[in-house]
Amino acid sequence: ELPLDELIASIAVDVPDFPEPGVVFRDLTPVFADAEAFRRVVDGLAAPARTDPRVAALRSGQDDPGFDVVVGVEARGFLLAAAVALAAGTGVVPVRKAGKLPRERISADYALEYGTATLELHTDSLHKGQRVLLVDDVLATGGTLGAAVGLVEQLGAVVSAVAVVVELPALGGREALAPHSVHALWTT
Template sequence: MSGGAAVPAGAGDPSLDALIADLAVDVPDFPSPGVVFRDLTPVFADGPAFRRVVEGLAAPSLVDPRAAALAAGGAGPGYDLVVGVEARGFLLAAAVALDTGLGVVPVRKAGKLPRERLSADYSLEYGTATLEVHTDSIRPGQRVLVVDDVLATGGTLAAAITLVEGLGGIVTAVSVVVELAALGGRQRIAPHTVHSLWST
């Protein structure tokens, strides 16, 4: 791993973070009083903006140097599989997988997957929740890009990383549209490389 290295927002494209900031809508007091929800659905609904977001999330420069070297040599994007975290991560991961010609694996909330699965708990403000993945969805040694919409406290993504690594996968990077830097999620999932298109 690259020791939790910071990758510049927008993968070197300062206009992308400005575009996301312009289209995203802040919704006060949602889902509870005092919380400001950053709604990214207008970004996803704008075709050209969504394409740029997907390309930014999939960029080979976001992975560790060994994988980036493979990508530069024409061996693909530096990862073998894309994992998306329920729910908005599904939209993004599927688009990244399609863009790169790779497969996509959903990490789901408890009770949604029908076959043998691995589970990981994570903390919420009031209690815990569980994420699951099918045990045959990731092979040992596969290089995995984990994709979600927002990195906040890091609990959800830490659980997703635990699942990938529990099946023998290698997390080459975590790629998100927005990082809420003040909440410390990057530190929680260190030493994994975090790639955010817009850090606020």
């Protein structure tokens, strides 16, 4: 059996010059479409305590994954977060792009290459002290997940770990999210 990082690398497709010239886009859609790869990705994201001692330290017992709920970031994070929650035996909470959540919410702006974008979270979706596994597909600059971390913490919840399929270390996302624990299945 291939190690998971090699399996992901063998199925992901590099797309040159997308979304703009000079950028190589790592397309994970074929990884999610592959039954074995998707199962192993979800299992890997659902078990950060297996590889991260800081998450392992948060466990209260063998059946405790080290988090109480999974938070997924719209849009690609949604494909993963619900599956991870089901695998871990928790519920799932969405962080959404601006204007989509109907009830009382908090907002966080984050930088894009040109301009800014906004993420939102329902105010009553997490409670004080609740342990959160934050899930997305890609960690690049960390702008997206940094904004999501801010929203989670604004509600008094605690980030157990940030889990992603792919980390692009050249873009500094891990440093941007410090001191939070970043758990990446593939680093490239």
